[in-house]
Amino acid sequence: xxxxxxxxxxxxxxxxxxxxxxxxxxxxxxxxxxxxxxxxxxxxxxxxxxxxxxxxxxxxxxxxxxxxxxxxxxxxxxxxxxxxxxxxxxxxxxxxxxxxxxxxxxxxxxxxxxxxxxxxxxxxxxxxxxxxxxxxxxxxxxxxxxxxxxxxxxxxxxxxxxxxxxx
Amino acid sequence: xxxxxxxxxxxxxxxxxxxxxxxxxxxxxxxxxxxxxxxxxxxxxxxxxxxxxxxxxxxxxxxxxxxxxxxxxxxxxxxxxxxxxxxxxxxxxxxxxxxxxxxxxxxxxxxxxxxxxxxxxxxxxxxxxxxxxxxxxxxxxxxxxxxxxxxxxxxxxxxxxxxxxxxxxxxxxxxxxxxxxxxxxxxxxxxxxxxxxxxxxxxxxxxxxxxxxxxxxxxxxxxxxxxxxxxxxxxxxxxxxxxxxxxxxxxxxxxxxxxxxxxxxxxxxxxxxxxxxxxxxxxxxxxxxx
Numbered sequence: 025x026x027x028x029x030x031x032x033x034x035x036x037x038x039x040x041x042x043x044x045x046x047x048x049x050x051x052x053x054x055x056x057x058x059x060x061x062x063x064x065x066x067x068x069x070x071x072x073x074x075x076x077x078x079x080x081x082x083x084x085x086x087x088x089x090x091x092x093x094x095x096x097x098x099x100x101x102x103x104x105x106x107x108x109x110x111x112x113x114x115x116x117x118x119x120x121x122x123x124x125x126x127x128x129x130x131x132x133x134x135x136x137x138x139x140x141x142x143x144x145x146x147x148x149x150x151x152x153x154x155x156x157x158x159x160x161x162x163x164x165x166x167x168x169x170x171x172x173x174x175x176x177x178x179x180x181x182x183x184x185x186x187x188x189x190x191x
Numbered sequence: 192x193x194x195x196x197x198x199x200x201x202x203x204x205x206x207x208x209x210x211x212x213x214x215x216x217x218x219x220x221x222x223x224x225x226x227x228x229x230x231x232x233x234x235x236x237x238x239x240x241x242x243x244x245x246x247x248x249x250x251x252x253x254x255x256x257x258x259x260x261x262x263x264x265x266x267x268x269x270x271x272x273x274x275x276x277x278x279x280x281x282x283x284x285x286x287x288x289x290x291x292x293x294x295x296x297x298x299x300x301x302x303x304x305x306x307x308x309x310x311x312x313x314x315x316x317x318x319x320x321x322x323x324x325x326x327x328x329x330x331x332x333x334x335x336x337x338x339x340x341x342x343x344x345x346x347x348x349x350x351x352x353x354x355x356x357x358x359x360x361x362x363x364x365x366x367x368x369x370x371x372x373x374x375x376x377x378x379x380x381x382x383x384x385x386x387x388x389x390x391x392x393x394x395x396x397x398x399x400x401x402x403x404x405x406x407x408x409x410x411x412x413x414x415x416x417x418x419x420x421x422x423x424x425x426x427x428x429x430x431x432x433x434x435x436x437x438x439x440x441x442x443x444x445x446x447x448x449x450x451x452x453x454x455x456x457x458x459x460x461x462x463x464x465x466x467x468x469x470x471x472x473x474x475x476x477x478x479x480x481x
Contacts, residue, residue, distance in 0.1 A: 088228075089236055094218075094232065098215065099216065
């Protein structure tokens, strides 16, 4: 219960930040994708099921709030959360910069996937080249933000997980 | 065993979530902006927008700061452009102001021209240069013999604030397109002047940078500082006449020189014209009387 509440709080916070502070920040035509960042970080920390759930809930909320074509972000982030959670289990590396690379790569692939689905639905407003540019920039911004977000989320989940068995 | 069960349930979860997502996409795609999903979206927006507003109030300055940072180069360029624009506009304002002064001055010149009388022909001229020598007080004007200017013609000026003709000097040298005017403060200049109250006449000679000196005034004449001195404009038919028409303001009495033993009185007269800022002048081409 407590964990669900923290997840909900994190999603709402990410949504609020994305639509307020990051709505103003647009570097070279692209902005950070906070929901992608949160989904990937939680998938890394908590595994594929939490990743998929957060991705779905966060993506769906964002779709409904941002007046975007509904469901595409949810689909993207569900798959992204699940994949990153699975991937994390196969990578054995103590490197502290691993999350930075995972977030960067995951965001890049995620944005491209979102673009692909939008394209298939005929709702992609931009060209392929620009889509790649946006994916690259968003991935870079998210990677830069990771060292700030990752420790906060790890701490939040270390608290909510304390009574559970660690493996 | 437990791990496999967990993996299976995770897969099931993902399949369900993906299915719901795809369903949402399909429903939204088919219904567009009018379906139930759209109304759910606007309801969600209504719930979260007060929160957004609250957060926005706190974070907007931060966002502004960052977006300002990212737009710094363009802001700098814009700043430069605006500065240049301000400089341009200030220059234009200065030009407009000086043009207004000029217009006023020219209007006054026109009135002076009219006040000199119908028969008096005049021509306006622009002062183009000041005298080159320290011992000559002259100015060059942009009208010459081709405009009818001749030697000894009087030159007067109006001003921004007055429509009274004030004496500048007379033409001493003429070429086709420009002339040289000797100012009344030139030491070689002598003008017959009349004290406005006592109607006594005298001769005003230039003293360069300082006030004019008026001599040959009757010793018993009462003179008050501030008294107006105008041109006397005497005329002895067939013999001689003064260069200047009568009634043109020369200046005001500034001081009476104390000399009880002398048979004549000397007073100093401050010229009414600021010779340092001469701009437009009027050359009197004919006196009207002959």
